[in-house]
Amino acid sequence: MGIQLYNTLTRKIEPFKPLEKGKVKMYVCGPTVYNYIHIGNARPVVVFDMVRRYLEYRGYEVQYVSNFTDVDDKIIKVAEGMGEDVKSLTERFIKAFHEDTGALGVKKADIHPRVTETIPEIVSFIERLVDKGYAYESEGDVYFRTKKFKDYGKLSQQSIDDLQLGARIEVGEKKENPLDFVLWKKGKPGEISWESPWGNGRPGWHIECSAMVKKYLGDTIDIHAGGQDLVFPHHENEIAQSEALTEKKMANYWLHNGYININNEKMSKSLGNFVLVHDIIKQFDPKVVRFFIVNAHYRSPINFSAEQLTSAESGLERINTTYTNLQHRLKTSADLGEDSEAWESKIEEHHDRFIQEMDDDFNSANAVAAMFDLVKLGNLYLMEKHTTKDVLSKFVGRMENMAYVLGMELGKQEALLDEEVEKLIQERIDARKNRDFARADAIRDELKERNIVLEDTPQGTRWKRV
RNA sequence: GGCGGCAUAGCCAAGUGGUAAGGCACGGGUCUGCAAAACCCUUAUCCCCGGUUCGAGUCCGGGUGCCGCCUCCA
Numbered sequence: 001m002g003i004q005l006y007n008t009l010t011r012k013i014e015p016f017k018p019l020e021k022g023k024v025k026m027y028v029c030g031p032t033v034y035n036y037i038h039i040g041n042a043r044p045v046v047v048f049d050m051v052r053r054y055l056e057y058r059g060y061e062v063q064y065v066s067n068f069t070d071v072d073d074k075i076i077k078v079a080e081g082m083g084e085d086v087k088s089l090t091e092r093f094i095k096a097f098h099e100d101t102g103a104l105g106v107k108k109a110d111i112h113p114r115v116t117e118t119i120p121e122i123v124s125f126i127e128r129l130v131d132k133g134y135a136y137e138s139e140g141d142v143y144f145r146t147k148k149f150k151d152y153g154k155l156s157q158q159s160i161d162d163l164q165l166g167a168r169i170e171v172g173e174k175k176e177n178p179l180d181f182v183l184w185k186k187g188k189p190g191e192i193s194w195e196s197p198w199g200n201g202r203p204g205w206h207i208e209c210s211a212m213v214k215k216y217l218g219d220t221i222d223i224h225a226g227g228q229d230l231v232f233p234h235h236e237n238e239i240a241q242s243e244a245l246t247e248k249k250m251a252n253y254w255l256h257n258g259y260i261n262i263n264n265e266k267m268s269k270s271l272g273n274f275v276l277v278h279d280i281i282k283q284f285d286p287k288v289v290r291f292f293i294v295n296a297h298y299r300s301p302i303n304f305s306a307e308q309l310t311s312a313e314s315g316l317e318r319i320n321t322t323y324t325n326l327q328h329r330l331k332t333s334a335d336l337g338e339d340s341e342a343w344e345s346k347i348e349e350h351h352d353r354f355i356q357e358m359d360d361d362f363n364s365a366n367a368v369a370a371m372f373d374l375v376k377l378g379n380l381y382l383m384e385k386h387t388t389k390d391v392l393s394k395f396v397g398r399m400e401n402m403a404y405v406l407g408m409e410l411g412k413q414e415a416l417l418d419e420e421v422e423k424l425i426q427e428r429i430d431a432r433k434n435r436d437f438a439r440a441d442a443i444r445d446e447l448k449e450r451n452i453v454l455e456d457t458p459q460g461t462r463w464k465r466v
Numbered sequence: 467g468g469c470g471g472c473a474u475a476g477c478c479a480a481g482u483g484g485u486a487a488g489g490c491a492c493g494g495g496u497c498u499g500c501a502a503a504a505c506c507c508u509u510a511u512c513c514c515c516g517g518u519u520c521g522a523g524u525c526c527g528g529g530u531g532c533c534g535c536c537u538c539c540a
Contacts, residue, residue, distance in 0.1 A: 044540045162468040227540025268539055311490040365480055369488035379504055455502050
C-alpha cells in the first residue's frame with residue numbers, strides 16, 4: 001500500500017507521493033543554540049531521524065536539511081550574561097547538540113545550515129518581499145504584511161480575524177497590524193548585526209527557515225517537520241513568506257510531533273520544567289532514552305519520568321538479551337535444525353508487520369510491538385534442540401533491520417574481557433563440571449560485583465555487562 | 467473568546483465498526499545444581515449519558531476532566 005502520513009495542512013492521513021520518484025526533500029526545524037537541548041527538544045530530532053531512516057529503508061534517497069538558529073534575542077542575552085561572544089557560545093552548543101543527539105543515535109543531517117551563514121539569501125528574500133508589497137520597512141525594522149497574504153492561517157486552521165482577536169498588541173507598535181511579524185530587526189549599538197538596505201540589523205526568526213529551505217532544497221519540498229508548538233506562528237509564517245515570494249506551495253506534507261510532558265505539563269524552557277539530554281544520559285543509557293521516545297507514536301504526547309525510562313530500560317534489555325542469545329547460538333551451535341522454511345516465513349511475517357505499521361504514519365509504537373513479537377519467536381526458536389545457521393542469521397538480520405530503522409544499536413557491548421575475568425569464567429566452568437557449586441557460585445557473585453552477569457545455557461556459559 | 471488534542475488493565479501504550487496489540491510491574495507454574503534468561507498461565511463491562519447500527523473503544527450529539535496553540539518555545 002505504501003507510506004501514509006498525517007498532514008497537518010489537511011488534517012488527514014494521506015498517501016505519500018514525493019515530488020520526484022524515489023527522492024525525498026525534507027526539512028526539520030532545528031534548535032536555537034544557547035543551551036543544552038532538553039528531552040523535549042530531542043523528540044523531534046529523534047522522531048524525524050526515524051522517519052528519515054525509514055524512508056531510506058524503503059528505498060528513498062532522502063535529502064535532509066536541519067538548521068541551527070545561531071543568532072536571536074535569547075542568544076544575545078545569554079552571551080552577554082556570560083561575557084562570551086555570540087559566535088563562541090553558539091559554537092559550543094552546536095557541538096553539544098551533535099554530541100547529545102549523536103548519543104541518541106541521530107544521524108547528522110546532510111546539511112546543517114546556520115542563520116549567520118545565510119544572511120545574503122535572507123536579505124535578498126526580504127528585498128523581494130518588499131518589492132512585491134508583502135513587506136514594509138518601519139523605523140529600521142521590516143515586517144511581513146499578513147493581511148496581504150490571502151492564505152494566512154491555512155496551516156493552523158485559523159481565520160485571520162480570529163487570530164487578530166487573540167493577538168496581543170504591544171506598546172509602541174511599529175506594525176500596521178498586530179499579526180504582522182518581523183522579518184528584519186534593527187540592530188542595537190554594540191550588538192551583532194549585518195548591513196542591509198534598511199540599515200544594520202539581523203534577521204527575524206521565521207525568515208531563516210524560508211530562506212534556507214529555498215536555498216538548499218528549492219521552492220517546494222516534500223516534508224517540512226517540527227514540534228507541534230511551531231505550527232503557529234512559526235510554520236504559518238514560513239508558509240506566508242515563502243508562498244508570497246514563490247507563489248508555489250512550500251511543502252506538500254507538514255509533520256508535527258507531540259510534546260514530552262512532565263506531570264502532564266509541556267516540558268519547556270519557559271516553564272523551567274525541563275530535563276537536559278546532557279544530564280539524563282548520565283543516568284540512563286542513551287539508547288534507553290531513544291527507545292523510550294520511539295516506543296510511542298510520534299504525534300502522541302508522552303509523559304516523562306524516571307519510572308518510564310526504567311520501564312523502557314527493561315524492555316530494551318529483553319530485546320538485547322534475545323539478540324545476544326541468538327548471536328551466541330549462531331556462533332556456538334551446530335547447523336542441524338529442521339523446518340527452516342516454516343521459521344523463516346514466520347520471521348518474515350513479523351518483518352512485514354513492522355513495515356506495515358511504519359507505513360501507517362510511522363506508527364513506531366506498533367512497529368516496536370512487532371519487534372517484540374519477533375523477539376518472542378526468537379526465544380521460542382532458541383528453545384529448540386537443533387537450530388540452523390540460516391534461521392539464526394535471519395533472526396539476527398531482521399532484528400538488526402528493525403533496530404536500524406528505530407535507531408537503536410543492539411547488543412553493542414565491548415567484546416573484550418580482561419584475562420583475569422576470562423580465567424575466572426573458565427575456572428567456574430571447570431568447577432561446575434566437578435559439581436563444586438560453592439566455588440562456582442562464589443565466582444558468579446564476584447563477577448556480579450564487577451557488573452558482569454553470567455548465564456548458563458545448554459550451549460555454554462554466556463556473559464554480559466550490566 | 468478562537469482553534470485543536472486527549473481520556474483504554476497497577477503503570478505506559480496501540481487499536482481499520484465485528485466481541486480489546488505490545489511493553490513494564492505483580493502472582494502462580496515449567497526449566498535450572500542454584501540462579502539468570504526464557505517459556506506457559508492469570509490480570510480491562512475501553513470517563514459519563516444519549517443516539518445511529520444486526521453489532522461501537524472505534525461513528526454522531528451532549529456532558530465531565532485534563533492538556534496544548536493563539537507570546538519566545540520542539
